[in-house]
Amino acid sequence: MIIELGHLLAFLALGAAAAQSVLGLTSGGEAARRLAVAGAMFAALSLLTLIISFVRLDFSVELVAAHSHSQKPLLYRIAGAWGNHEGSMLLWCVIMAGYGAVAALTMREGKLRDRALGVQGLLTVGSFLYLLFVSSPFTRLVDPPFDGAGLNPLLQDPAVALHPPFLYLGYVGMSFVFSLAAAGLINGEIDRDWARRTRPWALGAWSCLTIGIALGAIWAYYELGWGGWWFWDPVENASFMPWLVSAALVHSLIVTEKRGGMASWTVFLAVLAFCLSLLGTFLVRSGVLTSVHAFAVDPARGTILLIGLGLAGGAALALFAWRAPQLKAGPEFDPVSREGALVLNNLFLSVSAALVLVGTVTPMVLQWLGEAQMIAPEAASMSIGEPYFQLTLAPMVAFLLLFMPLAQAAPWRKAEMTPLMKWLLPSAVIAVVAALIALAMGGWGVFLGFGVLVGVWVVAGVVQDILRRAGAGGWRRILKLPLTVWGMAIAHIGMGIFVIGATVETAARTEQTFPLAPGQSAEMAGWKFEFQGVTIVDGPNYIATRGDILATHDGRTELLQPEQRSYPVSEMGTTEVAIRKTLGGDVYVALGDQLRDQDNVWRIRIAHHPLIDWVFGGAALIAVGGFMSLAARLRRRAPANAEAATAPEAAAPQPGAPEAGVGASA
Amino acid sequence: MRKRSQRLWFIGAAGVLMAGAVTLGVIGLGGAVAFFQSPSDIANKGVETFKQNVRVGGLIEIGSQSHGADGKLLTFKITDCKHTVPVVFDGIPPDMVVEGKGVVAEGKFDVDGTLVATRVLAKHDENYMPKEAYDSLKRAAESGGEQAMTDGTMTCGDGSAT
Numbered sequence: 048m049i050i051e052l053g054h055l056l057a058f059l060a061l062g063a064a065a066a067q068s069v070l071g072l073t074s075g076g077e078a079a080r081r082l083a084v085a086g087a088m089f090a091a092l093s094l095l096t097l098i099i100s101f102v103r104l105d106f107s108v109e110l111v112a113a114h115s116h117s118q119k120p121l122l123y124r125i126a127g128a129w130g131n132h133e134g135s136m137l138l139w140c141v142i143m144a145g146y147g148a149v150a151a152l153t154m155r156e157g158k159l160r161d162r163a164l165g166v167q168g169l170l171t172v173g174s175f176l177y178l179l180f181v182s183s184p185f186t187r188l189v190d191p192p193f194d195g196a197g198l199n200p201l202l203q204d205p206a207v208a209l210h211p212p213f214l215y216l217g218y219v220g221m222s223f224v225f226s227l228a229a230a231g232l233i234n235g236e237i238d239r240d241w242a243r244r245t246r247p248w249a250l251g252a253w254s255c256l257t258i259g260i261a262l263g264a265i266w267a268y269y270e271l272g273w274g275g276w277w278f279w280d281p282v283e284n285a286s287f288m289p290w291l292v293s294a295a296l297v298h299s300l301i302v303t304e305k306r307g308g309m310a311s312w313t314v315f316l317a318v319l320a321f322c323l324s325l326l327g328t329f330l331v332r333s334g335v336l337t338s339v340h341a342f343a344v345d346p347a348r349g350t351i352l353l354i355g356l357g358l359a360g361g362a363a364l365a366l367f368a369w370r371a372p373q374l375k376a377g378p379e380f381d382p383v384s385r386e387g388a389l390v391l392n393n394l395f396l397s398v399s400a401a402l403v404l405v406g407t408v409t410p411m412v413l414q415w416l417g418e419a420q421m422i423a424p425e426a427a428s429m430s431i432g433e434p435y436f437q438l439t440l441a442p443m444v445a446f447l448l449l450f451m452p453l454a455q456a457a458p459w460r461k462a463e464m465t466p467l468m469k470w471l472l473p474s475a476v477i478a479v480v481a482a483l484i485a486l487a488m489g490g491w492g493v494f495l496g497f498g499v500l501v502g503v504w505v506v507a508g509v510v511q512d513i514l515r516r517a518g519a520g521g522w523r524r525i526l527k528l529p530l531t532v533w534g535m536a537i538a539h540i541g542m543g544i545f546v547i548g549a550t551v552e553t554a555a556r557t558e559q560t561f562p563l564a565p566g567q568s569a570e571m572a573g574w575k576f577e578f579q580g581v582t583i584v585d586g587p588n589y590i591a592t593r594g595d596i597l598a599t600h601d602g603r604t605e606l607l608q609p610e611q612r613s614y615p616v617s618e619m620g621t622t623e624v625a626i627r628k629t630l631g632g633d634v635y636v637a638l639g640d641q642l643r644d645q646d647n648v649w650r651i652r653i654a655h656h657p658l659i660d661w662v663f664g665g666a667a668l669i670a671v672g673g674f675m676s677l678a679a680r681l682r683r684r685a686p687a688n689a690e691a692a693t694a695p696e697a698a699a700p701q702p703g704a705p706e707a708g709v710g711a712s713a
Numbered sequence: 714m715r716k717r718s719q720r721l722w723f724i725g726a727a728g729v730l731m732a733g734a735v736t737l738g739v740i741g742l743g744g745a746v747a748f749f750q751s752p753s754d755i756a757n758k759g760v761e762t763f764k765q766n767v768r769v770g771g772l773i774e775i776g777s778q779s780h781g782a783d784g785k786l787l788t789f790k791i792t793d794c795k796h797t798v799p800v801v802f803d804g805i806p807p808d809m810v811v812e813g814k815g816v817v818a819e820g821k822f823d824v825d826g827t828l829v830a831t832r833v834l835a836k837h838d839e840n841y842m843p844k845e846a847y848d849s850l851k852r853a854a855e856s857g858g859e860q861a862m863t864d865g866t867m868t869c870g871d872g873s874a875t
Binding site: 395442562639 | 722723726727730731733734737738740745746747748749766768778779780783784785787803804805819832845848
């Protein structure tokens with residue numbers, strides 16, 4: 048009976064959201080607030096009933112029968128609840144209602160909160176309608192099977208169990224930013240206060256999205272068995288576009304909050320970030336693309352998602368077109384100033400998002416034109432690969448990073464370029480030396496050289512900036528720097544580390560396939576690998592062929608055991624690689640297939656991925672920095688305090704030219 | 714600086730950047746685009762007409778997978794049940810690349826007419842096949858092949874890909 052209870056609870060949550068939207072948009076703020084909390088509880092309990100059905104292996108529930116199995120370990124029974132389309136849509140609804148509830152409980156009373164709850168209610172209604180009428184997870188089977196069909200074994204992995212919740216916290220988090228933008232537009236108040244209250248939501252969603260994308264990349268790196276962490280695959284791009292736009296948003300919100308500038312642009316980004324999240328969901332769920340990550344899909348659902356995207360985006364843009372001309376322009380600023388630098392940041396990030404969009408959507412548009420017989424079928428089916436993205440995005444990232452240390456140190460309104468550059472000379476020297484060392488070690492590639500150059504430049508520049516802010520106060524002063532400064536510094540250092548890691552890993556990774564019989568050995572990257580043969584091992588719901596490989600490096604030997612797992616229930620196999628971490632990178636060993644024409648010879652692929660941890664570590668630092676900035680906002684929510692806290696930073700003189708700081712304290 | 718000139722500066726910068734990015738994009742697209750072809754397309758037009766990257770979809774012909782003389786390469790044939798395309802891939806393919814199942818390979822043809830694949834894609838799911846593999850078989854079927862279609866999957870006439 049429990050799943051019927053869940054079904055009922057989902058309907059109650061739908062009703063609560065509908066009432067919340069009406070009341071929030073009219074004049075029932077307090078009631079909307081209570082409804083938001085109640086609706087979120089209904090939704091969460093509804094998800095709980097689904098999880099219970101999964102844990103109890105109730106195969107009379109269609110979703111459980113299709114995606115679980117009695118041999119599956121507990122963790123993946125739980126994760127199985129959202130490891131499929133219907134369940135993940137329920138998770139989406141829960142998170143969306145949850146953001147509304149958190150807002151209801153934490154936001155200051157007022158028109159902005161009430162209207163935002165109203166808009167959020169509308170979005171939640173839309174999500175629940177889609178859930179209940181197009182992809183219901185609550186369907187019963189008349190004739191339940193004896194056992195389930197099993198979870199796709201590729202998804203039986205801790206990183207990918209957590210990947211959807213974080214990705215959705217990011218995607219759906221943008222829904223509340225969208226609601227705040229719509230509410231601000233309805234009220235006609237997109238001002239400094241609006242920006243101050245919106246920024247924590249944008250920061251939280253963006254940081255969660257960062258973690259979600261990074262978890263997906265980590266999973267692809269070790270689970271797909273061929274050592275890539277990013278393929279410029281449409282499904283990956285679908286999450287990368289909202290990330291880029293929300294990264295631009297968290298920066299433009301600073302200008303709106305501190306200076307009251309860029310208001311209409313900021314609102315536009317807030318709308319765009321959520322629209323791109325919806326577009327991402329549409330791309331993944333509609334089956335319009337061939338991808339390494341494409342799962343079972345249904346085109347009819349895609350059409351409905353597209354209509355939802357059109358409604359939400361269209362309404363918001365209409366609202367924007369109506370209200371934007373009335374928004375006040377911010378105070379003037381010189382192009383060479385912190386505002387100017389943040390404008391550049393937004394230019395590079397949004398142009399990057401546009402480039403990714405073009406590369407991702409062009410094949411689909413052509414395909415659609417071909418199906419509509421507007422162009423020849425030969426021209427209609429194509430794909431756009433890695434070279435396009437590398438060639439177009441690398442310069443954007445390089446420019447973005449080149450300006451980053453300058454932006455951090457420049458004062459508001461007007462800065463002097465020459466003293467800034469002089470002050471940053473040490474960072475520039477360090478960056479050039481590091482790039483030359485990397486080039487000498489890793490071959491003379493433009494990509495590698497520029498990547499290391501801008502990455503080290505950013506890390507060194509941020510360290511210099513921290514030292515400058517601490518002044519003569521030494522270590523004690525450094526530790527007492529405001530949390531916002533630390534959040535920015537850590538996220539920016541993370542970006543630098545990520546770029547260094549990504550370019551070095553891409554330029555210098557090596558891999559080779561060795562056909563080995565037991566007793567034979569191969570050598571690569573200073574390691575010797577002796578293959579000892581394979582054994583068959585039983586897992587909880589799979590049978591593994593485990594290779595034993597003795598790896599020797601610097602006189603020390605250890606055993607690496609890559610596996611090939613075969614899951615009888617779903618008739619699928621997965622590759623479990625053996626990874627040996629070293630200071631400089633990963634030694635990555637995968638057991639391939641057995642040679643057809645020779646007995647007991649296995650193909651073993653050995654790869655070296657230098658600095659791969661810098662890629663994931665950099666992404667983690669970006670998220671940590673985002674959360675620190677968020678924590679800083681939460682600590683000083685009252686407006687009076689906020690004014691006081693921003694004042695010292697605004698008044699800080701420009702490095703290298705104390706006299707140039709006069710204009711900054713205004 | 715006046716409002717107007719501030720706005721002009723902003724628009725100018727955006728324009729220059731977009732122009733640069735689009736130029737780069739077009740250059741990048743030249744080398745990065747791969748058009749989809751079915752094995753029949755390639756047979757009909759002649760393999761020598763394909764100089765650029767292509768994507769070929771279909772089923773992996775049963776019995777066609779092999780590892781060559783030195784065991785370093787994977788070779789197989791993609792079929793749409795009418796024509797086949799030989800493929801060679803340096804590396805270990807994704808787990809779902811199995812004989813008789815759908816696959817998409819991307820790369821360039823060498824002088825012998827073998828597709829040197831840089832990417833091999835299959836689906837993460839046992840019941841569905843990549844759209845392009847499906848389309849290949851559907852097109853061949855429409856011109857008189859013997860394919861059986863079931864719910865997003867296709868096989869050659871006798872249930873196997875021969």
